[in-house]
Amino acid sequence: MLSSKVILLIAIPVFCALSLVLKENFPFSHYPMYSDPDPISAYYHLEDAEGKALPLTQLTGVRGPNLGKILRKRLSDQAKKLDVGVKSLPREAVDGVARDTLAYLRTQAKHSKQVLPEKLRIMFTTIQFVDGKVEEKREVFFAE
Amino acid sequence: MKRLLHLLWTHLFPLPVVSGLEGALARVFTACIVYYFLPIFSPPTVQPVPVGMAHFVDLTWLGQASSFEIYRQVLIALLVVYASGIALPVVLPVLATAYIALYTLINSQGFTNHSHHILAVVLFSQALAALFYLRPKTGNWLKPSAGLRAWMLVAAQAGIASAYLISVFSKLWNSGFTWLFRSHYIALDMVKTMRQNYYSALDPRYATEPPNVVWMLEHPFWTALLFDLGFFVEALIVLSVGTRKLAMIFGVGTICMHRSINYFMGLEFYQNESMLAVFFVNVPFVVAFLLGQRPMDRLKQTS
Structure with a gap:
């Protein structure tokens, strides 16, 4: 069985990467607000x-x-x-x-x-x- | 350095014990918050710029007043079952999908309203955790097991923390890694946001300058320092996933960041703040603790 540590160390970067690639495709978002002052x-x-x-x-x-x-x-x-x-x-x-x-x-x-x-x-x-x-x-x- | 890394690894992402009462309170609070922010009026009947599942499914029927009213009642019924804790491995994925479908239509109008993302992310993350328990003999059909309760908390925290982390990556990438040094220009965006709020309803409350904006632009170093603090809170909140005390500190810190943005820019983050209060400040844990349920140990480090 995988530990919670390993699962989250995979899941969080995968979710972040998916969101940055998919951009504004609900429920994903790359949250671009105020990102380029x-x-x-x-x-x-x-x-x-x-x-x-x-x-x-x-x-x-x-x-x-x-x-x-x-x-x-x-x-x-x-x-x-x-x-x-x-x-x-x-x-x-x-x-x-x-x-x-x-x-x-x-x-x-x-x-x-x-x-x-x-x-x-x-x-x-x-x-x-x-x-x-x-x-x-x-x-x-x-x-x- | 080696010792620091060892310490970080040892304390990273523990699986906390979530008592039955805490789990129930967290579900009830989440269900109430989702219900409170559900739209009352039907969304638009068009999807001119489809996003997400609207690329594959026509969701415009949800905008018809009659079907929306039924859909809303179904969502409320699902929220009640979710709060009760019955059959979560089935109810949560259905609830998350139904919720995401509704806001996909709302976000398919050519602009994105980010207010509801955090609620969708929480339901989506919890649904993924619940799906893992969609196995016979896991004892999650009448009430969630200790494992599912713990994972529902950690999944929600991970989803919320990821949203803030994504925002950090976007800030770095879109600004060519200069965000920390140019963040004082956000003071100009404060003026912009006030004007946009004014022209939404010609509300005279927003017909003024945001507080201290000239001072901020005259003191770029101190202003950047202030905004950069928020950046680091967003970047580091992920380290508190699975913890209690650290999560509470980051939860309070992030709520303070949202409150200060609200004060300076008039932007509201009620959904984010309420999710932070439930899953990071740990209000359900505090209430359960005060009522005598004090599970301070961690679950065994396995799923």
């Missing part, structure tokens, strides 16, 4: 055409951090499909991803019995520490 941080949020911020979770059930996760995952998949880096994706490919994401959010809003405004904007904000201040720069990532 950078001098620039960024996030996305949703606005209507007039620039009024929208409460994403209340309208779609999707939490704020997940909008960025959805966009990053779709952009990365698109980049793999086109065999380019995410930063080299052509504008039309990025717009396509944004359009698909908004379509998904509308489906989720319907599921939550909510209605999103006819025209939406996805905003992209970068955060940096400059001259002793936290500086945020906002730009339109995609507008319908």
